[in-house]
Amino acid sequence: MPVQDLEYPKQPFSTVRRYDSRATYSLEQIHQIINTSLLVNVSFTVPDTPFPQTLPMIGQMGSFDRPSADTGDVLELYLHGYVSSRIMNLSRKKDDAEAPPDAAAAEPVGLPVTVAASHVDGLVLSLTPFSHSYNYRSATLFGYATPVTDAAEKLWALELITNSVARDRWRNTRVPPTGAEMQSTSVLKVKIAAGSGKIRSGFPSDEKADAGDEALLGRVWTGVVPVHTTLGGPTPSPYNRVDPVPGYLADYVKGTNKYAEETALEQMTKPMGSKAKTGN
């Protein structure tokens, strides 16, 4: 844990403008939302179309130089996935052509990407549709993506990503990967330029006129339906021969479900606008 709670700098593109009382710039909170998401959405612009490209990828925050770094430290985002080198190159060329030479030289290397992840923690049902909401925790990171080419860093990142899918899975499989496997697997590293998060917690809140309407209160149910992700029972493949399910996996399923359910309930009973649970 860093000595103080670090925050991302507010950039024009990263500042939360709607409901800014729900905003957070805390590295700890933002990284925690990313790390507990099964998928993140990676968006970037591509030449010759006005539509950004968006790819779902598996992502995990980490530091290759300081592997023991905490969730709240300055970290990079490692993504398991592939962006064609054509797009990476075209994107750079476009920047170079448009920007004056000096600016291009000063600009960070890599494909500019926006990475988004969200957890829905509850359906917030109020007296009137207008006041309906979700309890949620969302995070967005802005940074520059480059393919990881260093063999040791790539191996380290693959272990980080694999263990994020199921804790301790890496050393319980056939490792290390072969040369061919390493070659045909792509890992992207995103150097983070800015980030922001948004969190809504608590019970519904209605306008005074509705909340004081006795007939309405007697007719409309209000409250929260908690929402969380559930891992079901591990189901063996047709060629599995290991029985029963190994302890590390059974424990992971149990622990993940407990954490997810508890988080949804905690977010429900937490006052609105207060900060989310960040510990694991």
Place this chain on the structure above:
Amino acid sequence: MPVQDLEYPKQPFSTVRRYDSRATYSLEQIHQIINTSLLVNVSFTVPDTPFPQTLPMIGQMGSFDRPSADTGDVLELYLHGYVSSRIMNLSRKKDDAEAPPDAAAAEPVGLPVTVAASHVDGLVLSLTPFSHSYNYRSATLFGYATPVTDAAEKLWALELITNSVARDRWRNTRVPPTGAEMQSTSVLKVKIAAGSGKIRSGFPSDEKADAGDEALLGRVWTGVVPVHTTLGGPTPSPYNRVDPVPGYLADYVKGTNKYAEETALEQMTKPMGSKAKTGN
């Protein structure tokens, strides 16, 4: 249900290039993935930054002109959310300035957006990290967003969106919204230009060398951990007076959980590359 299974046209920006055996262009499948997602990620480019903006929003496919249209029909996407008019305007101006006058005139009206949604259906655990995967269903729509200004269409869209959060909720709340509520709520309508989806189902699959390694088979557990979203027990707000939980809500929670759990299990036992369940 339309007479034939409609497909989105493959555009350069919408064609799936990696693992294209997992691709789908079926309106039915893509719309189903969007409609069962609690949130969609809406991305668009903004002036003066290389980073796309990505906003999580609640979205639902529908047709105001043909309200009885099926999931597999040509539909628009309605989004509950707000994009500043400054960005909408700047985006149009940028297009106008760059494109020749004729092209600008021919171009569709609205902010170009990319809308992405994903369901993770399972953790697919194989003998080696390289063959690990998720069972998932992901969808991307590309289209042009405009704010809904017609009062009747906006009211219809708000009902569609509210009932997607909890079936039948709209008429069980205080409706219709007041003039002030209508004014301060924004709905965007996206006219879809193209779309694609990607689906992975089934058990793990390993390379021959690993799958024939007796020692490895005896040591590494392989299979699928199903993943699905769970709605917890509806929890009354401090000012709720309706007890017990109304039937429509209790049924919705039960039905949604049953569908989510069954889908995860069905995707697990379905052969790889086969198409996802599309019925509700």
